[in-house]
């Protein structure tokens with residue numbers, strides 16, 4: 340432990356008073372969103388701004404040294420990255436504003452999961468780190484939790500909560516569609532670099548749309564604009580290029596989406612001849628609603644058996660709440676994909692209920708055990724059924740759910756004779772990484788050729 344870490348003292352009051360859900364409506368405070376997924380962060384910040392909430396994305400990966408300095412090495416890699424990001428941002432902000440820097444004017448957004456892995460502890464740990472800097476003690480940490488399905492209650496006026504949730508969810512689905520568009524076009528682009536430029540421009544256009552129409556709930560305007568971007572994107576595909584082997588990605592959500600942290604894995608796979616599809620952001624959001632609904636149903640059945648009439652009402656309320664959220668989300672997602680798929684053959688998303696069925700059929704894991712392993716294991720099997728030519732599991736070194744995934748899925752993939760690769764990351768550059776990816780792609784191309792060289796798409 341470094342000398343600085345040794346000096347960190349836990350103030351338990353701070354953990355409850357300065358970490359949680361704070362009312363940000365009409366506040367002068369700036370809501371700081373970490374950049375896990377570049378497009379997703381920007382569209383979410385724009386959505387918040389549309390609701391009158393000052394909000395911005397903080398840059399990422401410039402503060403990694405700071406993150407490493409203020410962690411002990413036992414934390415997950417995303418914790419080191421995000422700790423570095425917020426410290427770097429605040430230090431730069433303080434330099435920029437001098438004596439006008441007011442820490443109470445910032446709320447750093449760091450969600451959490453109810454367990455069982457370490458994600459529930461990131462924001463508490465980061466609270467301790469911020470408290471170790473006298474100048475940052477008054478920066479609050481705004482947190483949403485999977486324990487209540489990322490409820491936004493208490494964040495803004497109650498009558499606007501539902502609207503914010505709907506617009507926020509749409510921003511996630513639009514992010515997924517823009518990314519699927521990127522991965523569909525880039526391996527076949529007419530000119531090197533043109534897809535990246537187009538997607539960057541599209542992100543800014545969609546940001547403006549969310550800021551303008553999100554709070555008014557004029558979602559058709561947003562989807563109309565998305566459609567016109569898809570039309571434009573299609574023209575960037577070289578028409579005579581044959582389709583390439585299709586590679587699916589699963590794993591830990593932060594690493595899958597953070598291109599610096601995963602050393603731009605998708606681009607590297609494309610470089611060696613792949614077309615890639617990453618598991619979506621919406622899948623995780625749907626999973627949290629699905630899992631809360633599942634828990635509420637179990638609790639309801641249990642109370643009924645025990646004749647606990649008082650708790651029955653509360654569980655029924657939860658069933659309606661989470662069931663309603665899930666229904667809305669899945670319908671909205673379906674609507675957006677349907678409109679996108681009319682224009683271009685992007686990969687559809689997995690339905691969480693179907694993923695649970697897959698696990699039950701194979702009896703290899705259970706949603707009762709929870710974590711992203713539920714989605715990764717079933718997602719890999721679904722990719723296999725859809726005819727993907729290979730799957731990559733992307734995760735932070737020592738990540739618990741992804742290690743479980745790897746242990747369970749490897750023998751199955753051997754049996755199915757579908758190439759599979761684990762890619763753990765911890766910030767270091769492993770000398771054999773590129774060779775492993777090339778070998779994996781060689782196997783994927785063989786799988787593709789064995790199946791007649793036909794794309795599964």
Ligand code: SF4
Nearest residue numbers: 415456457458738739
């Ligand atoms: S999912 Fe993995 S990386 Fe994330 S907190 Fe849990 S163990 Fe760490």
